[in-house]
Amino acid sequence: FFSAVEMAPRDPILGLNEQFNADTNPAKVNLGVGVYFDANGKLPLLQCVQAAEKTMSQDPKARGYLPIDGIAAYDAGVKALVFGEGSEPITSGRVATVQAIGGTGGLKLGADFLKKLNPSAKVLISDPSWENHRALFTNAGFTVESYRYFNQAANGGKGGVDFDGMLADLKAAAPGTVAVLHACCHNPTGYDISPAQWDQVVAVVKAKGLVPFLDMAYQGFGYGLKEDGAVIAQFVAAGLTFFVSTSFSKSFSLYGERVGALSVLCESKEEADRVLSQLKIVIRTNYSNPPTHGGAVVAAVLSNPTLRAQWEQELGEMRVRIKAMRQKLVDGLKAAGVQQDMSFITTQIGMFSYSGLSKDQMVRLRNEFGVYGTDTGRMCVAALNEKNIDYVCASIAKVI
Numbered sequence: 001f002f003s004a005v006e007m008a009p010r011d012p013i014l015g016l017n018e019q020f021n022a023d024t025n026p027a028k029v030n031l032g033v034g035v036y037f038d039a040n041g042k043l044p045l046l047q048c049v050q051a052a053e054k055t056m057s058q059d060p061k062a063r064g065y066l067p068i069d070g071i072a073a074y075d076a077g078v079k080a081l082v083f084g085e086g087s088e089p090i091t092s093g094r095v096a097t098v099q100a101i102g103g104t105g106g107l108k109l110g111a112d113f114l115k116k117l118n119p120s121a122k123v124l125i126s127d128p129s130w131e132n133h134r135a136l137f138t139n140a141g142f143t144v145e146s147y148r149y150f151n152q153a154a155n156g157g158k159g160g161v162d163f164d165g166m167l168a169d170l171k172a173a174a175p176g177t178v179a180v181l182h183a184c185c186h187n188p189t190g191y192d193i194s195p196a197q198w199d200q201v202v203a204v205v206k207a208k209g210l211v212p213f214l215d216m217a218y219q220g221f222g223y224g225l226k227e228d229g230a231v232i233a234q235f236v237a238a239g240l241t242f243f244v245s246t247s248f249s250k251s252f253s254l255y256g257e258r259v260g261a262l263s264v265l266c267e268s269k270e271e272a273d274r275v276l277s278q279l280k281i282v283i284r285t286n287y288s289n290p291p292t293h294g295g296a297v298v299a300a301v302l303s304n305p306t307l308r309a310q311w312e313q314e315l316g317e318m319r320v321r322i323k324a325m326r327q328k329l330v331d332g333l334k335a336a337g338v339q340q341d342m343s344f345i346t347t348q349i350g351m352f353s354y355s356g357l358s359k360d361q362m363v364r365l366r367n368e369f370g371v372y373g374t375d376t377g378r379m380c381v382a383a384l385n386e387k388n389i390d391y392v393c394a395s396i397a398k399v400i
């Protein structure tokens with residue numbers, strides 16, 4: 001029965017973890033997956049999370065099924081983060097939000113719902129994009145194409161966004177095309193567009209009748225929670241309806257709890273109620289209803305002013321440390337003898353640096369030095385620290 005089953009390739013991101021774990025090089029460094037490690041190279045367990053879990057353990061609760069759309073306080077917390085506390089989309093009741101199995105789960109719920117709604121629509125993702133966008137939307141049954149985004153020749157060869165190309169490709173898309181956009185901290189490039197450029201994107205999306213799907217997996221890792229979420233208000237102001245996927249994997253360091261969400265902004269509360277009813281069918285027929293613990297922790301933190309303030313402080317510390325490591329990487333590469341100007345690394349934002357290294361160089365880094373990044377040249381700056389940075393810089397210098 002299984003004789004015709006072919007061996008699938010390793011996942012381009014999570015597959016690196018498998019390879020990394022099997023690597024016996026004691027100096028190995030994992031800059032592959034987008035995970036934040038602290039200054040000591042440890043995966044943090046945030047203080048706000050520990051405090052919430054302590055309170056929860058003092059009043060242990062039985063684990064019944066959650067509602068299909070998840071914990072109400074969690075969904076409310078997501079809405080407030082995405083659209084802004086007390087904003088019109090929330091007060092008018094026209095946002096349908098469901099708890100999802102991580103940001104990936106939020107994307108897949110949206111993709112499955114969209115496929116039912118408009119089966120012949122195409123999906124456009126950025127070139128390049130998060131490696132899983134193409135696979136996820138393809139597996140949901142869509143034809144996935146891309147719009148221009150990164151151009152190595154931009155900024156005098158240092159690389160940057162090909163904004164004219166992006167706009168032209170969006171303009172050329174057929175009405176109803178789903179445009180997957182990175183709300184902040186573009187993965188993998190680390191190059192975002194400016195608010196003024198977003199205005200132009202919003203105008204094209206509106207004029208061409210595209211369906212915006214904003215992936216907001218890194219809210220808080222760019223300039224701050226509000227700043228990174230500001231693009232949402234631009235879409236709202238244009239009177240658009242759209243999808244937003246949220247992830248708390250990185251911002252709460254709760255990767256394994258799979259805490260994410262999907263929000264759909266509709267035209268009215270009545271429309272949002274209908275959309276929610278359909279999303280619940282997608283959930284029910286996939287995994288029935290979401291798990292409890294991670295959602296309960298996030299809801300507890302978001303709804304308690306003290307814990308919420310603590311979370312924002314801890315998130316801010318992660319953001320600041322990543323920025324500091326960007327500068328150290330630039331300085332370290334120079335000190336290690338890299339001739340070319342690598343200062344573009346400090347103009348990138350979020351967890352990643354698109355280093356400009358080729359696939360061959362990335363494979364050499366991995367095989368000869370145990371330094372893991374994706375084949376596309378993406379490195380997770382959030383996994384650098386004072387102890388591993390010199391080794392990483394020296395290794396990169398040797399393959400450049």
Ligand code: LMR
Binds near residue numbers: 035
């Ligand atoms: C990444 O891009 O490395 C993260 O979003 C983790 C993942 O699921 O791929």
